Amino acid sequence: YRWLLSRHLVEKVRDRLSEMVSGTEVFAAFYRALGARIGARVELNDPELEEPELISLGDDVEVHHARFGTAAILDGELVLGRVDIASRCRVLPRAMLVMGTEL
Known part of the structure; x- marks a missing residue:
């Protein structure tokens, strides 16, 4: 429950x-404080980063109203997974990046 x-x-x-x-x-500083690895010049426009400590964004990344799904409950168990976005990527509105995603 925690x-x-x-x-x-x-x-x-x-x-x-x-x-x-x-x-x-x-x-970006808010998410860094929560454990996300965020590079330089990253633009975050209202993303939903569920577990920030499981997310890595390279330099010059843009995220626009996207959701990062890093957690799921499967068969009563909490399953966590990373999302890694390399430098100079753009994530457009309504995108859903699930655990294990690498761009």
């Missing part, structure tokens, strides 16, 4: 912060 509680708390903070600083370096 995982679910922390996920909901981060989601609430993210939603509020997104209204004010989406697309700025502050939003």
Whole structure:
């Protein structure tokens, strides 16, 4: 239950912060503080990064209203997986990147 509680708390903070600083370096700093590996000049426009510590974004990446699915409950077990995006990639709106995705 700790995982679910922390996920909901981060989601609430993210939603509020997104209204004010989406697309700025502050939003990237927020996710870095939560453990995401984020390169230089990354633009985050209201992404949903479920477990930031499992996400890696290279330099000059753009993410626009996409969802990163790094967790699932399968057969009653919590399964976690990484999402790794290399430098100079662009993730467009409504994209869903699931665990194991590498671009």
